[in-house]
Amino acid sequence: MASGGRTINVLNVAEKPSVAKAVAVILSRNQGLRVRDGRSRYNKIFEFDYAIRGQPCHMLMTSVTGHLMELDFEDRYRKWHSCDPADLYQAPVRKIVPEDKMDIKRTLDEEARRCQWLVLWLDCDREGENIAFEVIEVCRAVNHHLVLRRARFSALIDREIHQAVQNLVDPNQWFADAVDARQEIDLRIGASFTRFQTMLLQDRFCIDSATDDRNLVLSYGPCQFPTLGFIVERYWEIQAHEPEEFWTINFTHRSDEGIATFNWMRGHLFDYTCAVIIYEMCVQEPTATVTKVRQQEKLKYPPYPLSTIELEKRASRYFRMSSEQTMKVAEDLYQAGFISYPRTETDCFSVRTDLHAMVQEQQGHPVWGSYAQQLLDPGTGLWRNPSGGGHDDKAHPPIHPTKFSSGESRWSQDHHRLYELVVRHFLACVSQPAVGAETTVEIDVAGELFSASGRVILARNYLDVYRFESWGGSVIPSYAVGQQFIPTTLTLDSGVTRPPPLLSEADLLSCMDKAGIGTDATMHDHIKKLLDRFYATKDANTRFSPTNLGEALVMGYDDMGYELWKPNLRSTMEYDMKEVSIGNKSKAEVLANCLQQMKACFLDARVNKVKLLEAMAIFFERSNADEHHAAGEIVCQCGNCLESNMVLRKNRDGNFMVGCMAFPQCRNAVWLPGSVSEAIVTSNICNSCNPGPVYLIQFKFRRHEIPPGFDVNHLGCIGGCDETLRQLIEICGTGSRNPAGGRGATTTSNNVRQSDTRQRACIYCQQTGHLSGDCQSQFSGSRNAHSHGTNLQSGESSIPCTSCGTSCVLRTANTANNRGRKFYSCQSQECNFFLWEDDINNGTRGRSMPRGSASNPSRRGGRGRGGQTGGRGADTTFVSATGDPLSGRRCYVCGDPSHFANACPNRGT
DNA sequence: GCAAGGTC
CATH class of the missing domain: 1.10.290.10 (Topoisomerase I, domain 4)
Incomplete structure (x- = not known):
């Protein structure tokens, strides 16, 4: 730059008014600083004199408020029905200054005309660089001779700012290009999918969340959908959770100094037999020996400065x-x-x-x-x-x-x-940091290790001012290595595993942060958008659940096999943006590549739109506007929840089913043969099935998919009386509902896949866990007769039950730990006698145990598992330290001898 | 009537 000479006018533009003011104050050293209004009421103009590398300058310092321009489609593509949404992948786009920014533009126009230089003081990130080019475009349009310079600063402090203005650089086109690419991709993907799914679903379903359907926009965005995905994924994980009972041994010791609770260092075991055996060993030799006493100072650090x-x-x-x-x-x-x-x-x-x-x-x-x-x-x-x-x-x-x-x-x-x-x-x-003294004591009881710890806070320090955090302190008696004592209590306690909680707002922000969804300035917007769009709700505990609408949309795309609701798409885009910003890839290259892939994905999604429709049909009634799928195909009252009706539907794979309208609260469903090509509910009522009315369904089967001798047209009943239908289900199966390629290739906790299996109810008794061919109700009339379930092979021989006098049947276990092992189990539902066959040979006596315990093979086949059960606190029970748990023969949940844990009314409370 | 990103 030239030095000396006549004074030049320099237009300085910052990203926000506060930065313009701060820079002006620093550069002018608050001497001779004048301020006047511009066209925009927020963006003042500061004036002062300054010398840049010896060049006398009259400085005009003003600001924008973030982006000055917006990217949008050209007019003829703006209206929703103006074009096919697929055209939006190549429709021309342009950047314009929106109406609410026109005042700022006018200020820039006016000031730029009388300046020789333009110095850009936008934030030093990619967005800031992009805004710099927007300012350049506006200013250059009115003054082609402007010299363009960029000030780079990392903080609004004197030294940084003076250094920045004395070391002006060129604006960075790569940074700006990366943002251009991001904007264009976001716009094209967002607009195309939003128009597509809104126009597809809005009028076809009665979406109750919207008071006015015309205003209902089912938006898609590369940030909002992954955010929704986090919520749905956690919700599914919770739905899929099956509580598992576990067992743990606890040891307490009371002395003059207080009480110590020792925890079992194995944590807990899912195998009841193992836990009982170990517990019995401890009961027989309950003397504890202190093996280790560790005292150490612990620090609890204050949080990092606040982002x-x-x-x-x-x-x-x-x-x-x-x-x-x-x-x-x-x-x-x-x-x-x-x-x-x-x-x-x-x-x-x-x-x-x-x-x-x-x-x-x-x-x-x-x-x-x-x-x-x-x-x-x-x-x-x-x-x-x-x-x-x-x-x-x-x-x-x-x-x-x-x-x-x-x-x-x-x-x-x-x-x-x-x-x-x-x-x-x-x-x-x-x-x-806060300072604490921690004591950990380990003891050995019959070879098992237990530990207890206590903490005394020595100095609270930052905790004194940071009242939002606490650090619990607890005192335990003092112990010496080698010391021996007898437990005050020694208990075998049960608990059940619990599902993770719904995502809290803090959890959700962490998920987004980790996956790079949104920026610090926009994350809260994406969360709010989900609430505004009726995709998710937030409860009083700030925990998020998907609405039916949110779940249906995610399910629909998931069923297509797309990860549009997962964070990967955004992560990939972010990676590409980074490549553009460092010059490794060109904007054009990234745009072409990404848009080509996304267009293919869009077209494919449109071909598979039936998946979206089916997912929506699970949660919503078809609207009258959807003539092809008129609502009201009620077949009968639901025998499970007794509150809703069962309706005929086509499921997500194109197969017919009769499902409860109260889904997902009630998951009662009858899956119809995969060979059905058409099904229509008629007005004919079955004469024999109760409770009525059960409407008959007119089926049409695919000729080549049913055996000879069956008619392709069949007026059938799903109430249980229809032998023809039963045989066709047995022969043809209930359709190819193979979930492969569907939900959650990345997760084993895929609840929908699992619930599909669980939902496969017997058409006769409406129970899950067996198919109609195995339904005992069709043979014996007793549902209890098959309580050992489908994972057990049928009995082969029997011996008298030594517990109740009836007989025990020899069965084969099919559980993971004991597959193939033979055991005798009492046939009586009231008796819990159970004995491994090989234990007879070893001379071990038989034992009674709760049918719900982990080692009892009847557990897996039975329907013993209820819904969600409570946590450990509610389940914890105590067996006296001197009692023999093996002769207790009582419920381990509440101690009542009249029933066992699997039937305990206190479970799950 | 669409996105996400700035900011007031």
Whole structure:
């Protein structure tokens, strides 16, 4: 750059008004700084004189508010019915300045005309670089001779800003290109899929969540759908969870100093027999010997400096504030100058930050002021330079207080809370960690190891100011190695595994953060969008569940085999954007490649739209507008829930079924033969099936898929009286409902796949676990007769039951641990006698055990498992330390001798 | 009536 010469006019543009002001104040050193209004009421113009490398400059400093332009399709493609949505993959797009940004554009037009240079002070990230090119486009349009320069700065501090202006560089086209590509891909994918699925589903189904169907938009977006995917996936995981009973041994010891609870170092066992055997060993030799006493100092560190996502997560955890509300309130506090810029990824303070000055500001606060004073007093040793979490967006510092307040009268409760969180978090960051003394004691009882631990907090330090976190302390008696004692209680306790909880808002933010879905400034928007679109709901505990609509959409795409609802698509895009931003790939190359793939995916999805329709049909009634699928094909009342009707439907694989309308609450279903090509509910009522009316169905079978002798046309009944239908189901099966390629190739907890199997109910007794060919109700009239289930081979011989006097049948176990092993099991439902055949040969006596226990082979075949059961606390029971658990013959859940654990009414409460 | 990203 030339130095000296006449003064030139330099137009400086920042990304937001606050940065324009800060830069102007720093560069002008607050001397001779003038400010005037521009065309836009938010974006002032600052004027001052400055010399860049000796060149005298008259500086005009103004700002935009984020992006100045928007990408959209050209007019003729804007209307929804103007074109085939598939055309949106190549429809021309253009960047325009939207109406609400025109004032800013006018300011730039006017100021650029009289300037020789344009210096771009946009944030130093990819979006900032892209906005820089938008500003260039606007300014160059009115002044072709503008010299373009870019200021690079990583913080709004004097040295950085002066250095930046003295070392101006060129704008980075690669960074801007990466954003252009992202914008175009997002627009084309979002618009095409949104139009497609909205127009496909909106009028076909009665979607109850929308008050006005015309306003219902079923949007698709590369960020909103993966976010929904996280919610649905967790929901499915919970649905698929089958509680499993486990067993653990607990040991307590009371002395003059208090009580110690020793936990079994094996944790817990799912094998009841093993647990009982070990427990029995402990009962027989209950003396404990202390093998290890370990004392150590533990530190609990304060959190890292506050980034946006952490602020959102913590406000959700501590105050149950939604991320959207958090950002709204944080923006308010920022605008009023109380906290720093709230959209930041940075979680470490620059070494140049004057942290002491920030603490000093807080000394006068009535609540935490005294803590701030202690921090500043070197005598307390409370100060500690904060550690960082390793993230730095190079644009903004961590969120911290910028102005003292003991609370403003106009603040809402949320303003008070959020300001308090920001201040306390900041004070915690510059404090020493809490210090605790932990004692761990290990004991040996009959060769089994148990451990107990206690903690005494020696110094609370940062916990004194960070009231949102706690660190539990508990005291245990002191022990010495070699010391021996007898337990106060020694118990065999049962519990059941529990499903994971629904995703909380903090969990969801973590999932998004980890997968790179959205940015710190937009994550809360995506979450809100799911609620606005009726895709998900949030309960009082800030936990998210999918709505029927959300689940149906994800299920539909999943059934197509697409991962459009998973984060991979976005991750791949992000990877490509990175490649563009470092010059490894060109924008054109990435766009062409990505759009070609997405268009193919779109066209394929359209071919497979029946999957979406079927998934929706599981949850929603067809609307009258959908003439082809008129609603109201009621077959009979549901014999399972007794509340809803069973209706004829085509399932997701194109096969017919009769399912309860209350799905998914009631999963009663009758799967019809795969050889059925047509099925229509008639007005004829079956004369023999009860409870009535059961409407007959007119079936048409595919000729080549049924045996000779059967008619392709058949008026059938699903109520249980129809022998022809039963035979065809046995012969043809119930259609190819093979879920391969469907949900969750990545997960074993694929509930829908599992529920499909579970849903395969016997058409006669409506129970799952067996097919109609095995239904005992058709032979003996007794449902109890097959209670040992389908995983057991039938009995071969019998011996008298030594427990109740009836007989025991010899069976073969088919469980993972004992497959092929023979055992005798009492035929009586009231008796629980059970004996391994090889134990007879070994001279072991028979034993009674709860039928629900892990080692009892009857468990897996039976229908003993209820729904979701409670946690360990509710299930814990005690067997006296001197009692013999093997002769107890009583329920291990409640101790009642009249029944066993599998039949216990307290299970699941 | 569509996306996601800036910001007021």
